[in-house]
Amino acid sequence: MILRDVFYGLSSFSQFQKNLDIARNVLSDRLDKLIENGILELQPVRPGVARYRYHLTDAGRDLFPLVVGLMQWGDKWVFGSEGAPVVLVDREQGAPIQPVALQARNGRYLQPRDVEFEPGPSAAPELVAWYQRRQSNAQD
Amino acid sequence: MILRDVFYGLSSFSQFQKNLDIARNVLSDRLDKLIENGILELQPVRPGVARYRYHLTDAGRDLFPLVVGLMQWGDKWVFGSEGAPVVLVDREQGAPIQPVALQARNGRYLQPRDVEFEPGPSAAPELVAWYQRRQSNAQD
DNA sequence: TCTAAAAAGTCTTTTAAAGAAACTAAAAAA
C-alpha cells in the first residue's frame, strides 16, 4: 500500500499516514525497511533543512509492473463487474494500458503450462540434480 | 512462497512443508486462507478417497505474472551479477521469456512517468474530486 | 517575532501471529 501510494505521487510521512490509516510506528518501521532494502530513499525537501521526502530508487521503480499487476488482479477478481476504482492510462495516447502478462521472446502470450522452470546460472547443485531426475522420469 | 511452489508443480501439504521449512500450523493456516480467498482449491486425489491436493483456481493462475515478476525482480536486484537460481523458458522455443513490464495498447514499454492514474468506473466520489482538484491546480 | 499547528517520529503497552513440539486419524506401503 505504501508503494502504491508512492507510485500515486505521495512522498511524505503524513501523506502516507492519512491515506493508509495505519499506526505511525508501523508506518515508520515499514518505511525504514523499504529504505534498508533499497526500494525507497530519503531526499531532503530542500538543501540544508532536516526534512525529507521518500522517493523511489531504481530498484523501487522496477516494482512498478508488480504493483500495477496486483491492482489489475484486484480489479478483475475482487471488484469484478463493479469495475475498477482506478485505471492506468498511457499519457501519450490517453488509453488504458495493457494487462500485465507473460510474453515469449517472439511476443506470444504465455500461460503457466506454456513455460518451464529450469535451473539458472546460480542454481544450487541439489536443484540441478532434482531437475535432471525429473527430466529422466516421466512420472511425478 | 506457497504460490511459487504451486507454480513449480507442487500440490500436497507435505511437499510444501519440506520445501518451505515453515511450521505445520502456519502452513495449514495459509493454505486455508488461500482457499478462502479463491486462489487455491482442494481436489480429491482420486474419487471416493478423503485425500486432497491443492490446485490453482482461475484466479490463482492469474497471479502467475506477479509471481514471475517478483522472481525476476529478485534475480535483478538481489542476485544481480551472480545470476538467477531459476530461469523460466518458453516450452515452444526453449528460450527465456521476456521480463514482466508495462505496455501501452500499441506495444510501447511504459515507465512510471509515462502513465497516469485516473478514477475508474467504481471510483469513490472523493477520489474523483481529488483528481479534478489536481487537474485544475498545477502545483501539488 | 511569537504562537499554534503540522510533521515526523519514538516509547510503552496490548494483541495477534509465528514457531516448536506433541498428538491424532486416515491412507499407503511393506
Place this chain on the structure above:
DNA sequence: TTTTTTAGTTTCTTTAAAAGACTTTTTAGA
C-alpha cells in the same frame, strides 16, 4: 497385518505487529 507416511490439529512459547500516548522539530499565520 503392521508400520510409515500424510495431513493435519492442539497446546504452549516466543516474536512481531498494532494502538495509542508522548516528544521534538518545522513551518505557516497573526
